[in-house]
Amino acid sequence: MTDPVAALSGLLGGKGWLSGDDTAPYRRDWLDRYGVAPLGVARPATTAEVAGVVRICREAGIALVPQGGNTGLCAAAVAARPDSVILSLARMNAIGAPDRDSGTILVEAGVVLAALHDALEPHGLIFPMHLGAEGSARIGGLVGTNAGGSHASRYGMMSDLVLGLEVVLPDGAVWDGLRAVQKDNAGYPLRKLFCGSEGTLGVVTRAVLRLFPAPKQRATALLAFPDLASMVAFGTFLREEAGEFLSGLEFFSGLGMSLVTKHLPEIVLPFATRGAAYLLVELASSSRHVPLDDILAFTLEKGMEDGLVGDGALAMSETQRAHFWRLREEQPEGQRLEGDQLKHDIAVPPGAIARFVEAGAALCEGILPGVRINPFGHLGDGNIHYNLSPPEGRDGFEGKGPQIGEALARLATGMGGSFAAEHGLGRTKIALADAIRSPQERALMARLKAAVDPSGTMNPGVLVDAAE
C-alpha cells in the first residue's frame, strides 16, 4: 500500500496538505479544550480532491475529521487521536450568483456565513441564519451541525434552509443532490439526513440554500420582565399579534446583564428598571406599508398595561438597534470573563421555559449550592443556553459538571425538550446522549451510521458509536 501521507501530499500539493507545526491553527477546538495533533490537515480545492482524500483515508483506515470554521462547541471538528486527518473545506469558498426569482443560491461548503451575508446585500436578498460565530462559521459546518441561531423560529434551522447538497460519501463517491426546490420527495430525505450528521456520513462540499427578500424595515425593542413567566406570557401575546414579523425574540437573565455590565462597562441598559429577565424583540417586514413601529409599540404598551412588561425601550436608530443586539450577543462574553463556566444547550417547548429554569435551578442548587445560573437564548423556539458560573468567590464546579449536565438533560427531555438543541453531540456529549437516549434510538442511529459508513472512517467517535 502506498504511504497515505505521501498520497495525500501528492494529491493536494503544498497549499493543500499541511503537516507538523502548520497544523497548529486547526488542531484545537473553539473552546481550546480538545484536539490532538493530526497526521496532517487536508485542504482540498475541489470536490474531486475531497473525494480523493476520502478514498485515501478510507483505504488506509485513517479517521477523517471534516472541519468548517471550527467554531463548534462539542469538539466534532478536531482530532481525538493522532492517526487522523483533518479535512478543512476553507479553500472551497466560492459563492454563486443568487437566483432572485427562485430565492436560491449555490455555495461551496467553505463559505463563511458572514461572507455570504455580505455577498447577498447588494441583491436585496438575505440568507436568514444568524449566530454569534457567523464571522468564522462556514456553510459546511452549519449544515453538519444543523445550526439554528437567533432567527430559527421564523426562518428555520439549516435543515429547513438547505434545498440541495453535494456530498462526498464515505466510499469516495459523490452524491449529487444539488436540487434547488423546497418540494422534493423522490425517496428518503437525504438532504435532511446530512443536516446535523456532523461529518459522520460524508463530507458536504456544496449546498443550494434558500434565500428570502431583505426586510425593508425593522423595529426593535428591549424589555425587562419581573419574572420569566411574564416573559413567556408576553411571548405568546407577541406571536398572536405580530407572528409573521418576529425575527428575533432573544432573552437573557438578570445575572447575565450584571455580568455584562461588570466586565464590559461600556454596555448599558437603556432604562433604569432592572428585571429578572430581558427580551430583545425584533420585527421585520418586506413591506413598506406595514406600521411596524406602531405594532411593536402597541404590543409593548399592552404588555405594560397587563403587568407583564416591567419596562422597555424602542430602538430609535440603527445605532441603538445595534446596541440592543450587542447587549444580547455579549452575554456569553460577559460570563466567560467571569471565569470558569458550564454550558448547556437545552430546548424545551417555549411555554415550559419558566418551569424549566425554576426546576433546573433547584436541581443545580441541590448538587452545588450557590451555583449561579445564567439562562439566555431564544424564546421563539425554547432554546435555552442554560449556562452556569461557580458559586460566588469560587473558581470551579468541584467536578460536578457531569452530574449537573445529566440532571438538566433529564429535566429537559422529561418536558418534551432536548439536551442538544443546536450545538449537536460532537464528541463531548456522546456519553450524556448514551445515558439519555433510549436503546431503540441509539440502535437506530448506530445502524444508520454503519449503513452509510461501513468502514467507520468518517469522523469516528462523533454523534454515535457505531458498535450496537
Place this chain on the structure above:
Amino acid sequence: MTDPVAALSGLLGGKGWLSGDDTAPYRRDWLDRYGVAPLGVARPATTAEVAGVVRICREAGIALVPQGGNTGLCAAAVAARPDSVILSLARMNAIGAPDRDSGTILVEAGVVLAALHDALEPHGLIFPMHLGAEGSARIGGLVGTNAGGSHASRYGMMSDLVLGLEVVLPDGAVWDGLRAVQKDNAGYPLRKLFCGSEGTLGVVTRAVLRLFPAPKQRATALLAFPDLASMVAFGTFLREEAGEFLSGLEFFSGLGMSLVTKHLPEIVLPFATRGAAYLLVELASSSRHVPLDDILAFTLEKGMEDGLVGDGALAMSETQRAHFWRLREEQPEGQRLEGDQLKHDIAVPPGAIARFVEAGAALCEGILPGVRINPFGHLGDGNIHYNLSPPEGRDGFEGKGPQIGEALARLATGMGGSFAAEHGLGRTKIALADAIRSPQERALMARLKAAVDPSGTMNPGVLVDAAE
C-alpha cells in the same frame, strides 16, 4: 408457528381485524388503479396493538402496508400482493389539547387533517397544512408522504411541521421521539427521516405538530396573466413586497380554466379577460394593524402598470374568497371530468416555471402531437402538477404515458427540480425513479432501508427496492 391470521384476529378482536369482503373499502387506491385483496386489514386502537401487528407480520414474513386516509396518488398504501396485511390507523384518531404558549399539539396518526383544523378553530390556532384531500387524509399518511400542499412555501412541508414522532419500528420496538421542540440535534434527525419514508421504515403512530396563531385577517385576489413569464415575474415582486404575508400563491392554466367552466358551469371567472395563466394570491396576517387589502391592491395595481398582470379581482367577502379558492381547487376535477389524464408531480425552482412549461410542452408535442397540457400548482415553491389530457377528440395517450413521464422527469431534474415533489414515489414511480436517480443515490436509499428494516416486511416494493 402460530397461524398469523389467527394471531392478528386474536390480538385485535372483531373491530380491529377485517377479512374477506370487509376489506373492500381499504383495498383500492384513491385513483382506483391499484390494490389487490389482502389477507386482512388490521385496525389497531393503540400503539401497543400496532407493535403487536408489526411483530406478528414480521415473524410470519407478511408484507405490512400502512394506510392513512388512502388518498395517496402513488399507490403506496394498498397491497401489491395477496399475502399482505393493510394496517389502517383510522381508529387511532385522538387529538390532544393544544399548547398555546408553545404552539404544539399531540395527535394520533389516524386523525383526519380537516378534523384537526376544526378542533383547533376555537383555540385561535392553525395547523397550516392544506391540500385537496384534507377531508380524508390522515396525519400518519401526511407524515409518510411528507405532504406539502398550498401553504408550504410559507409554513413548510410536514417535515418542517413535525416536531416529534412516535414510530413502531420494523422489529416491533417503539421509538419514542415525541419531543415538542423545533431545535433538537441529539443525533441523526430521525423525525426528518421518517417524514417521506412512506411506511417503509416503520409505522408512525403519534406526532407532535407545530401550530401557528390563526390569522386575524386575509386578503385574496384572482389574477389573469398574458403568459407564464409575467406570472413568474409578478411572483418575485409579490415575495419582495409582501413576502411574510403570502399564504397562497396558486396558479392554473387557461386550459384548466376552460375545462372547469365546461364541466362545472356554476363556476365563473370574476372578470372578462381570459389569460394564459391565472393566479390566486392570498395574504394573511396575525395583526389587525396591517393594511392587508391595501398592500394587495398596491401590488396588483403595480403589476398592471408594469404590464405583468392582465386583469384581476379582489375578494370583497368571505363568499367571494371561497369562490376564488374553488376555482383553483376544482382544477383536478375539471380535468378528471374531461376523461383520461396523465398526472405529473413536478417541482422546479420558481423562476424556471415558465421555461419548464414551455420546454415540457415541446417534449410532449414531440411524443404525442396535440396532447393538451394543463399545468397548475404552487408558484411559491415551484410545484407544478403538469397534467395532460389526450389530444382533442381522443380517449387516451396511445401508451405513451411512461415515455412522456420520463421526458418530463429528466427535464425537471436537469433544471434542479424534482419529478416527485409532494406525492412521493410509492409503487408507481419506482421504475421512473430508478431510471432517473444516480446509482449512488439509489444505493444509499437501499442501504438505509436495509439498515432499518432488515427483514423487508415494511411496505416492500415502495420507495426503493432494498436489493442493491
